[in-house]
Amino acid sequence: MNTPSNDALAWVAGSDAPEKNVLDVGFMALTDCASLVVAATQGFAQPYGLTLNLKRQSSWANLRDKLVSGELDAAHSLYGLIYAVQLGISGNTATDMAVLMGMNQNGQSINLSRALQDANVTTPEALERHAHQSRTQLTFAQTFPTGTHAMWLYYWLASQGVHPLNDVNSVVVPPSQMVAHLQAGRIDGFCVGEPWCASAVHQGLGFTVATTQAIWPDHPEKVLGCTREFVEQNPNTARALVMAVLEASRFIEQNQENRRSTAQLLSGRDYLDTPAACIEPRLLGEYEDGLGNQWHDHHAVRFHHGGEVNWPWLSDGMWFMTQFRRWGLLREDPDYLAVARHVQQLELYTQAANALGIAVPASAMRSSQLIDGKIWDGSDPAGYARSFSLHARADSTPLHASR
Incomplete structure (x- = not known):
């Protein structure tokens, strides 16, 4: 200190x-x-x-x-x-x-479900086709109607040709409940902050299709x-x-060790109450998307x-x-x-x-x-x-x- x-x-x-x-x-x-x-x-x-x-x-x-x-x-x-x-x-x-x-x-992501992954809907182009051709509308969650996650989700979908108000359903889910909703099949994807995107990948419940820093670097x-x-x-x-x-x-x-100790601190019951293994990598800028891709993100949180x-x-x-x-x-x-x-x-x-x-x-x-x-x-x-x-x-x- x-x-x-x-x-x-x-x-x-x-x-x-x-x-x-x-x-x-x-x-x-x-x-x-x-x-x-x-x-x-x-x-x-x-x-x-x-x-x-x-x-x-x-x-x-x-x-x-x-x-x-x-x-x-x-x-x-x-x-x-x-x-x-x-x-x-x-x-x-x-x-x-x-x-x-x-x-x-930075430091938020958009994740899609394992069901979409299994259906090979793993790219923005495939998602756009699916959104316009499927008889059933996909349901995406964000965390607050005017919040950053809603705005990133809407902006990203629109940039891919998917109208976020007409082509899909949008629902509000508190951040810490996102993974459970995805696992239960109540939603097809979500936009939320970490560690919940990494946690979903860690549990094999889908994949990260986009980071928010890819939408707007240093947003x-x-x-x-x-x-x-x-x-x-x-x-x-x-x-x-x-x-x-x-x-x-x-x-x-100041250094990577401070980031690591911060991840450990945040993992405590009073704060994020989740394993440090789901917090630390993306806090350090180390990403894996659940599709086999790994990278160091130069615009991480x-x-x-x-x-x-x-x-x-x-x-x-x-x-x-x-x-x-x-x-x-x-x-x-x-x-x-x-x-x-x-x-x-x-x-x-x-x-x-x-x-x-x-x-x-x-x-x-x-x-x-x-x-x-x-x-x-x-x-x-x-x-x-x-x-x-x-x-x-x-x-x-x-x-x-x-x-």
């Missing part, structure tokens, strides 16, 4: 001391909660005057409700969950939300989220929390990468809103940039990063090329949302996002 610098500790003294010292922080049983678990258990929070009580949640909807009600102070959260609550398309009412920092990039994934009210009432606490999680994120990536992962890019938040618009979750274009500026806590993050000597990018926008060749840079979000050949019909019933 690194010892915080004097500059960093200056934030927790005197008038900058945390307004609240004990925080209840929610998480889901996923590998990408790692920096929160490390911050809470390996001595990264205490120097900043914080005690983090980690609260594992049973579903993203449950986490959302507790975050909005104040039962949780902050949480490991889906990017799309925070923005859906902000826009009033998830939960009972719109609530002002905040993204304190990014927690990770945004989980964030450290809270309500805007929490930030406004506890700015010093929020900044201290960011600093503790930043330190933990940097620690995990990242927690820090010099701060690039953690910077709350405005363009990342805006992208999720373009997909809400594309798939009918939003009937009209929001003011994409204004909403993102309201949610992303750039100033607070900058203060925390500067105190830790972590570089802050010169711009809050970044440019990426996705699997279908489209470039996303945040410059024309409304045009981007309208640019897709596969989308929800303008007269269709909006997707239900309140589950």
Whole structure:
């Protein structure tokens, strides 16, 4: 563990001391909660005057409700969950939300069932043919109607010519229940975070057909989220929390041994409660897909990468809103940039990063090329949302996002 610098500790003294010292922080049983678990258990929070009580949640909807009600102070959260609550398309009412920092990039996958594998539906092309020729629609699971997994699944299917709203069924399943649903034959495939994709492969229950980093290299994934009210009432606490999680994120990536020890920590009953053998390989970037292919993924899960992962890019938040618009979750274009500026806590993050000597990018926008060749840079979000050949019909019933 690194010892915080004097500059960093200056934030927790005197008038900058945390307004609240004990925080209840929610998480889901996923590998990408790692920096929160490390911050809470390996001595990264205490120097900043914080005690983090980690609260594992049973579903993203449950986490959302507790975050909005104040039962949780902050949480490991889906990017799309925070923005859906902000826009009033998830939960009972719109609530002002905040993204304190990014927690990770990459590291999710799309898996298909053993039944499809046995039927030689093992490529995107074979899946596209099957989806359009089979009399029975395939059923795919994702973890939350506006979440990252839903958006990756929809984007990938559409890029292969499969309409995610018309050609297949989409259902919501909590992450830790995905493997059981696949084994029971209730679903034909899923998009979820690790270790559940690796676990399904490990158990011979199917194969990984695509990683999400193949859809969008270094894509945004989980964030450290809270309500805007929490930030406004506890700015010093929020900044201290960011600093503790930043330190933990940097620690995990210092060397492979830290990643291995993190996998072992996460395997515990209080966190992922699954064998380290299902966590460690993909945490290290070592993949096997269940079809006999093995590779080292150069865009595997990242927690820090010099701060690039953690910077709350405005363009990342805006992208999720373009997909809400594309798939009918939003009937009209929001003011994409204004909403993102309201949610992303750039100033607070900058203060925390500067105190830790972590570089802050010169711009809050970044440019990426996705699997279908489209470039996303945040410059024309409304045009981007309208640019897709596969989308929800303008007269269709909006997707239900309140589950």
